[in-house]
Amino acid sequence: xxxxxxxxxxxxxxxxxxxxxxxxxxxxxxxLSDWYPNRLRVxxxxxxxxxxxxxxxxxxxxxxxxxxxAELKADLRHFMTTSVSWWPxxxxxxxxxxxxxxxxxxxxxxxxxxxxxxxxxxxxxxPINSWWDNGNTDKSRRLLWPIKKKYGNALSWADLxxxxxxxxxxxxxxxxxxxxxxxxxxxxxxxxTYWGPxxxxxxxxxxxxxxxxxxxxxxxxxxxSDYELEQPLAASxxxxxxxxxxxxxxxxxxxxxxxxxxxxxxRMAMNDEETVALIAGGHAFGKSHGKVAADKIGAPPEIAxxxxxxxxxxxxxxxxxxxxxxxxxxxxxWTPDPTQWDNSYLENLFAYEWEKIENPDTGATQWKPIDAxxxxxxxxxxxxxxxxxxxxxxxxxxxxxxxxxxxxxxxRDDFDYFTQEFSKAWYKLTHRDMGPKSRYLGPEVAEEDFxxxxxxxxxxxPVVGDEGIGRxxxxxxxxxxxxxxxxxxxxxxxxxxxxxxxxxxxNGARLALAPQKDWAVNRRTVDVVARLRGVMADFNTGTExxxxxxxxxxxxxxxxxxAARAAGxxxxxxxxxxxxxxxxxxxxxxxxxxLAPVVDGFRNFVMDDFATVxxxxxxxxxxxxxxxxxxxxxPEWVALTGGMRVLGCNHDGSDHGVFTDRVGVLxxxxxxxxxxxxxxxxxxxxAGLSFTLDDRGTGQPxxxxxxxxxxxxxxxxxxxxxEVYAASDxxxxxxxxxxxxxxKVMMADRYDVKPG
Numbered sequence: 214x215x216x217x218x219x220x221x222x223x224x225x226x227x228x229x230x231x232x233x234x235x236x237x238x239x240x241x242x243x244x245l246s247d248w249y250p251n252r253l254r255v256x257x258x259x260x261x262x263x264x265x266x267x268x269x270x271x272x273x274x275x276x277x278x279x280x281x282x283a284e285l286k287a288d289l290r291h292f293m294t295t296s297v298s299w300w301p302x303x304x305x306x307x308x309x310x311x312x313x314x315x316x317x318x319x320x321x322x323x324x325x326x327x328x329x330x331x332x333x334x335x336x337x338x339x340p341i342n343s344w345w346d347n348g349n350t351d352k353s354r355r356l357l358w359p360i361k362k363k364y365g366n367a368l369s370w371a372d373l374x375x376x377x378x379x380x381x382x383x384x385x386x387x388x389x390x391x392x393x394x395x396x397x398x399x400x401x402x403x404x405x406t407y408w409g410p411x412x413x414x415x416x417x418x419x420x421x422x423x424x425x426x427x428x429x430x431x432x433x434x435x436x437x438s439d440y441e442l443e444q445p446l447a448a449s450x451x452x453x454x455x456x457x458x459x460x461x462x463x464x465x466x467x468x469x470x471x472x473x474x475x476x477x478x479x480r481m482a483m484n485d486e487e488t489v490a491l492i493a494g495g496h497a498f499g500k501s502h503g504k505v506a507a508d509k510i511g512a513p514p515e516i517a518x519x520x521x522x523x524x525x526x527x528x529x530x531x532x533x534x535x536x537x538x539x540x541x542x543x544x545x546x547w548t549p550d551p552t553q554w555d556n557s558y559l560e561n562l563f564a565y566e567w568e569k570i571e572n573p574d575t576g577a578t579q580w581k582p583i584d585a586x587x588x589x590x591x592x593x594x595x596x597x598x599x600x601x602x603x604x605x606x607x608x609x610x611x612x613x614x615x616x617x618x619x620x621x622x623x624x625r626d627d628f629d630y631f632t633q634e635f636s637k638a639w640y641k642l643t644h645r646d647m648g649p650k651s652r653y654l655g656p657e658v659a660e661e662d663f664x665x666x667x668x669x670x671x672x673x674x675p676v677v678g679d680e681g682i683g684r685x686x687x688x689x690x691x692x693x694x695x696x697x698x699x700x701x702x703x704x705x706x707x708x709x710x711x712x713x714x715x716x717x718x719x720n721g722a723r724l725a726l727a728p729q730k731d732w733a734v735n736r737r738t739v740d741v742v743a744r745l746r747g748v749m750a751d752f753n754t755g756t757e758x759x760x761x762x763x764x765x766x767x768x769x770x771x772x773x774x775x776a777a778r779a780a781g782x783x784x785x786x787x788x789x790x791x792x793x794x795x796x797x798x799x800x801x802x803x804x805x806x807x808l809a810p811v812v813d814g815f816r817n818f819v820m821d822d823f824a825t826v827x828x829x830x831x832x833x834x835x836x837x838x839x840x841x842x843x844x845x846x847x848p849e850w851v852a853l854t855g856g857m858r859v860l861g862c863n864h865d866g867s868d869h870g871v872f873t874d875r876v877g878v879l880x881x882x883x884x885x886x887x888x889x890x891x892x893x894x895x896x897x898x899x900a901g902l903s904f905t906l907d908d909r910g911t912g913q914p915x916x917x918x919x920x921x922x923x924x925x926x927x928x929x930x931x932x933x934x935x936e937v938y939a940a941s942d943x944x945x946x947x948x949x950x951x952x953x954x955x956x957k958v959m960m961a962d963r964y965d966v967k968p969g
Contacts, residue, residue, distance in 0.1 A: 253833060253834065253837060253924065253928050253931075254405070254837070255837065255847050255928060255930045255931060256930075257404075257405040257837065257841060258837070258840060258841055258845060258846055258847050258850065259846060259847070260401065260403075260404070260405050261333075261399050261400060261401055261403075265400040265401045266400045267400070268366055271366060273366075273367075273369065273395075273397055274395065274654060274968065276366060276367035277367055277368065277369075277372070277394050277395065277654050277655070278654060278655075279367055280364060280367050280368060282655055282656055282657065285360075285364060285368070285376070286376070286380050288360050288363070289360065289376065289377055289380040289381075290380055290383075290384055292307065292356075292357075292359075292360060293306055293307050293308045293311070293380065293381060293384045294306055294307075294384070295307075297356070299534075300352045300355075300356060300534055301534065301535050301594065303499060303500060303551070303593035303594070304551055304552050304591070304593050306384070306385070306552045307353075307356065307381070308380075308381035308382070308384045308385050308498065308499075308552060309381070309385075309498040309499025309500070309551060309552065310352075310353050310356075310381075310499065311353060311357075311377040311378055311380075311381040312378050312381045312382060312495065312498055312499065313350070313353070313499065314336070314350045314353035314354065314374060314377065314378065315331070315374050315375050315377060315378025315379075315381070315643060316378065316454075316495060316642065317336065317346065317347055317350055317454050318330075318331040318334065318335075318336045318350075318371075318374050318375070319331040319375065319642050319643045319645075319646075320454040320455060320481065320642065321335070321336075321341060321447075321448075321454060322447075322481055322482070322645060322646050322714070323445055323446070323447035323480050323481055324447075324480060324481065324482040324804065324807045325444055325445030325446075325447070325480065325807055326445045326711065326713060326838065326842065327646065327711040327713030327714030327715075327716060327842070328406050328445075328713045328714075329406070329447075329646070330645065330646030330714065331371055331374060331375050331396060331643055331646065332371055332396045332397075332646045332647060332714075333371055333396065333397065333398055333399035334369065334370035334371035334374060334396070334398045334399065335399055335403050336350060336354070336374070337354065337370060337398075337399075338399065338401065338402040338403060339402040339403075339404075339515040340402075340403070340408065340515070341403070342513070342514050342515060343513030343514050343515040343516070343525065344452040344453070344454075344513075345452040345453075345513075345541075346452055346453045346454050346541065347454070348510075348513075348526050348539070348540040348541070349502075349526060349538070349540055351514050351523065351524045351525060351526075352524065353377075354370070354374070355524060357373060357374075357377060360373065361373055369394075369396055369397060369398045370398050371396030371397065371398050372394045372395070372396045375392070375396070375643045375644075376392055376394070378643065379392050379643075382498075382554070382639070385498060385552050385553055385554050386553055386554040387494075387554040387632070387635075387636070388632065388636060389636055389639065389640070390636045390637055390639070390640035390659050390661075391640060391657045391658055391659035392655060392657040392658070393644055393647065393650075393652075393653025393654060393655060393657070393658045393659075394653070394654040394655045395647065395652050395653055395654040395655075396647065405841070407445070407446075408446070408448075408451075409429070409430050409443075409446055409448070409451050410429040410430060410443075410829075411429055411430070411451035430442060430443045430446055430449075430450075430451075431443070431449075435461055435466075435468075435469035435472040435473065436468075436469070436472065440472065441476075442476050442477070442480065443829075444811075444826060444827060446480070447477055447480035447481050448477060449461070449473045449476070449477050455474070455477050455478065455481070456470065456473045456474050456477050456607055457470075457473070457607075458501075458541060458543060458605040458606060458607045459543070459577060459578040459579075459605070459606050459607075460473075460578070460606040460607070460610075461473055463577075463578060465569050465578040465606050466606070467606055467607075467609040467610040467612070467613045467614075468610070468613055468614070470606045470607045470609075470610035471610035471611070471613065471614035471617060474488060474492075474607060474610055474611075474614075474617075475488070475614075478491075482641075482645055482665065482804055482807075483638070483641075483642075485616055485617065485620060486620050486634060487634070487637075487638040487641065488617075489611060489617055489620040489621055489624065490624070490631065490634040490635040490637075490638040491635065491638050491639070491642060492607070492608070492611060493558055493559055493611065493621065493624060493631070493635070494631075494635030494638070494639065496547045496548075496558050496608065497547070497548055497554060497555065497556075497557070497558045498548075498551055498552065498554075499546065499551050499552075500544075500545060500546035500547075500551055500590075500593055500603075501540065501541060501543040501544060501545060501546075501579075501603065501605070502538040502539055502540040502541070502543075502544065503539060503540070503541065503542040503543045503544035503545075503572050503574060503575045503577055503579075504530070504536065504537050504538060504539055504544055504574050504575075505528055505530045505537060505539040505574060505575070506542075506574065506575050506576070507539070507542055507575060509528070509529060509530060509539075510526050510527070510528055510539055511525065511526055511527030511528070511529070512525055512526075512527075513525040513526060514526075526539070535593075535594045536592065536593070536594045536595060539575075541577070542572060542575035542576070542577035543572060543575075543577045543578075543579045543603065543605055544572055544574065544575070544577075544579070544603065545579065545581075545590070545600060545601070545602065545603025546590040546593075546600070546602065546603060547561075547590075547602065547603060547604065547608070548561070548590065548602070549588040549589065549590050549591075549602070550590075551590065551591075551593075554632075556624075556625060556628045556631065557588075559621055559624055559625040559631070560625060561582070561587065561588070561602060562604065562608065562609075562611070562612055562621070563612065563621070563622070563625060564587075565582040565583065565584050565587050566582070566583045566584065567580040567581065567582055567583065567604050567609055568580060568581060568582075568583050569606075578606060579603055579604070579605060579606075580603065580604040580605065580606070580608070580609055581601045581602065581603065581604075582601065582602055587601070587602060588602065589601065589602070590602055590603075637663075640659060640663075641663065641665055645665055645714065646713070646714040646715075647714075647715065648666075648714060648715020648716060648964065649666060649667065649668075649669070649715065649962075649964055650662065650666050650668070651964050651965055652715065652964050664799070664800075664801045664804075665801060665804060667716055667721070667723075667795075667799070667800070667801070667805070668795075668799050669720065669721050669793050669795055669799065670793050670794070670795065670796065670799070671793075672760075672791070672793050673758075674757075674758035675757075675758075676790045676791045677757050677758070677759045677763065677790045678757065681752070681757040681759070682767065682788065682790065684752070685748070685752060685759060685764065685767055686767065686771050688748045688751065688752065689745075689748060689764075689767065689768050689771045690771060690775075692744055692745075692747075692748055693744075694741060694744055694745075694768065695877065696772040696775050696776050696860060696861075696877040697772075697860055697861035697862060697876065697877055698737070698741045699741065699768040699769055699771060699772035700769050700772040700773060700776070700857075700860045700862055701737055701738065701741075701816070701860075701861075701862045701864075702724070702737075702738040702741040702742065702745075702765055702768065702769070703719070703765050703766050703768055703769020703770070703772070703959065704769060704815065704816070704857065704862060704958070705724055705734070705735050705737075705738050705816070706718075706719040706722065706723075706724040706738075706762070706765050706766065707719040707766070707769075707958045707959050707961065707962075708810075708813065708815060708816075708839075708843070708958065709723075709729065709808045710842070710843060710958070710961040710962050711808070711842045711843075712842060712843065712844040712961070713842060715962070715964070716808065717808050717962065718961055718962025718963075719762055719765060719766050719792065719959060719962065720762055720792045720793065720962045720963060720965075721762060721792070721793065721794065721795035721799075722760065722761040722762035722765060722792070722794045722795065723795055723800055723805070724738060724742065724765065725742050725761060725794075726795065726796075726797055726800055727797065727800070727802055728802050728805060728806050728809070729805065729808075729809075730742075732809050732810075733818075733820070733821075733864075734809075734810055734813055734816060734818045734864045735864075736864075737864060737865070737866065741768075742761070742765070745761065745764050745765060745768060746761065748764060749761055749764050759790070760792050760793050760794045761794050762792035762793060762794055763790045763791070763792045766788065766792065766959050767788055767790075769955070769959065770786040770787075770788045770955075770959075771786075772860070773786045773856075773860075773879065773951070773952060773955055774786050775877075776859075776860055776877055776878055776879035777879045777948050777952070779875075779877065779878040779879070780878050780879045780880050780944065780948065781944075782879070782944070782945060782948040784948060784949075784952055786952055786955065786956065787952075787956045787960075789960060789963065789966060791963070791965060791966060792963075810839065811823060811826055811827060811835055812832050812835035812836055812838075812839065812921070813836075813839055813864070814832065814833070814835070814836030814839065814854065814921030814924075815836075815839070815853065815854060815857050815862070816857070816862055816863060816864040817863040817864060817865075817867065817869050817870055817919055817921055817922070818863075818864040818865075819832050819902075819919070819921075823835075831920065832902070832919070832920045832921055833920050833921055833924040833928075836921050836924065837850075843958060843961065844961070845954065845957075847930060847931060847934060848934050848937075848950065849950070849953075849954040849957070850931075851925055851931055851934040851935055851938070852934075852938070852947060852950040852951045852954050853951065853954045853955070853958070854883075854921075854925065855881070855883040855884055855925070855935070855938060855947065855951070856879060856883075856947075856951040856955070858870045858871050858872065858873075858883045858922070859871065859872075859873050859875070859876065859877075859878060859879060859880050859882055859883050860876070860877060860879065861876040861877060867917075868916070868917055869903070869917050869918055869919050869922060870883070870916075870917075870918050870919060870921070870922035871883075871916075872885075872886035872887060872906070872916045872918075872922075873886075879947075879948055879951065880944070881938050881939060881943050881944050881947050884925075884935045884936075884938040884939035884943070884947070885939050886906065886915075886916060887922075887923075887925060887926045887935055887939070888926060888932070888935060888936055888939045891908070891909060892906045892907060892908060892909060892915060892916075893906075893907055893909055894906055894907070894918070894923065895907055897917065901920070902919065902920060903917065903918070903919055904917070904918045904919070904920075904922075904923060905917055905918075906918065938950075
């Protein structure tokens with residue numbers, strides 16, 4: 214009998230045959246995506262599920278709250294100033310290394326879709342764990358394992374990594390704004406997030422042409438009016454967290470580096486002042502490592518030899534660490550005292566002129582002071598050895614860009630103000646993907662409400678009761694608003710929710726505020742909201758009060774109940790009151806604008822210049838993305854869309870996908886006609902964006918559709934679900950499933966009444 218001991222990474226439960234070996238390593242056969250690169254990967258909706266999570270039944274909030282945070286921080290402080298032989302600390306202090314780990318964990322966040330960030334400790338898994346820019350962060354996490362082991366499952370890796378960064382700053386004399394726990398770990402590789410079009414063999418920057426790879430995500434050149442980074446990407450380059458420290462294409466041009474910095478940090482939700490604070494603050498500590506050429510460094514963790522036990526980037530030179538350490542190829546420290554919070558980074562950046570040089574060991578571009586009298590910095594490991602200060606091209610960029618320069622000088626001349634702004638920017642960096650402040654755990658949560666948290670006011674009146682809800686339902690029915698308009702408006706309020714960074718949703722009634730009320734997709738809601746305000750005004754003259762946010766959602770519930778009743782199904786749609794109404798002052802218009810949909814297939818919306826904004830993506834791929842942001846399963850996605858169609862919830866009131874002559878009835882007509890063999894579909898335009906359903910006998914068009922309609926019949930996985938509802942016994946199941954997913958969407962942002 215054949216024994217698979219040599220290739221014990223063959224997955225249990227999968228066929229072990231059909232693969233082959235290359236250099237003694239087992240490789241699998243081509244994947245579905247290899248065979249069919251344009252297929253819609255519906256399975257993305259089901260990644261990181263309960264089956265992968267050994268703690269799916271674990272109450273993390275309760276467990277975290279049992280931790281003595283003071284004891285945990287004491288353990289971290291003790292760790293910072295100790296050192297182990299297998300990976301000794303620079304300057305006898307692990308703090309700078311922990312800051313880098315925490316920063317890179319949080320720095321993957323991007324505001325376009327809320328993906329990335331520190332919230333799930335994805336730095337532990339592919340592809341992020343093996344990005345070149347994350348070189349040796351595997352050592353940082355392994356160094357923290359004794360502390361993680363001590364506190365067990367009560368302390369997630371995601372929380373530990375951020376807290377380690379906070380304590381590291383405090384150890385070096387920096388006052389942090391606070392810390393909020395509550396991050397839940399992921400349990401599998403993230404193969405669903407689009408991080409860019411490039412492929413880099415072994416994540417080794419020596420193995421690819423940087424200019425070719427970079428050009429795949431950028432249009433134009435720095436300084437050109439059309440210079441732009443592909444949406445939704447944020448990092449300027451494959452396998453980087455932010456920008457290339459040597460400048461675009463390693464060109465060493467600070468002015469062009471500044472352009473990349475502004476675009477990249479802006480995509481990560483930071484303004485110019487926050488950007489400067491983070492760069493100048495972060496570079497006040499530690500050093501960069503570049504003592505060994507990149508082509509000598511071993512494979513990253515994900516493909517390292519088995520005996521490396523999950524640690525990559527083996528360095529064969531000298532000790533392989535300490536004074537021989539290699540990360541980004543740039544060697545040196547920014548300040549004379551790399552383990553102490555001070556203002557010397559900015560002081561020296563402006564006190565001296567800097568010349569561009571080539572690192573003799575790696576060839577990387579870096580800068581040194583021209584003036585020989587500039588202060589020196591100690592070697593991180595060799596007693597009595599000193600070196601010249603170092604700056605990167607991305608540091609010099611802060612000096613030459615006029616806006617960044619002005620901010621730098623203000624920070625240089627007012628150290629207290631700089632300290633305050635860096636502290637707030639660090640808090641934002643490490644917490645911005647956590648969603649509402651109510652999700653934060655622990656005694657060090659900052660008291661201040663920050664605009665980037667989308668704060669909500671405290672309710673000024675009791676939650677409306679059952680009797681009041683009954684009167685409101687009748688008032689909504691008497692208002693003359695249609696089932697379609699009520700359902701459309703409620704859904705429009707709720708669909709902005711993103712499970713990635715827990716932003717958006719119906720709570721706050723921001724549908725009625727700028728910028729959301731002005732989005733093209735929401736024009737249909739304006740008159741409905743005005744009518745509902747009238748209902749609210751009449752009701753609120755009494756002793757009970759209702760918020761506009763609650764009334765919008767209740768209107769949708771009334772609509773679904775009426776539609777189900779018209780289909781012969783008597784159901785009660787759940788409604789949980791308690792929402793409040795945000796104000797203009799509590800809404801960051803610039804950042805909230807990123808929640809505007811490019812495509813929302815639920816409402817059959819595709820923005821006018823979609824082909825320009827996302828030339829490489831189809832509408833149905835963006836529709837899948839929207840379903841993922843709502844944390845829907847494939848069956849939930851199918852049921853919700855089918856219901857929205859028969860309710861007449863297209864953004865423009867069109868009949869695309871409305872495969873029924875009973876609009877407003879929660880029927881299975883959408884599925885019946887989608888799967889019928891009595892008709893055939895044909896393109897209505899050359900691009901294949903719209904279609905007609907033609908009668909096979911007469912050839913006459915019966916219905917019209919978009920790609921966001923037909924995908925539920927053309928995709929094999931989605932069609933399989935649609936057939937469940939189209940079957941003769943599918944009606945009751947459909948209504949039940951639609952009501953359940955409707956309630957899920959309406960309640961997605963209600964962290965005040967559901968577990969975080």
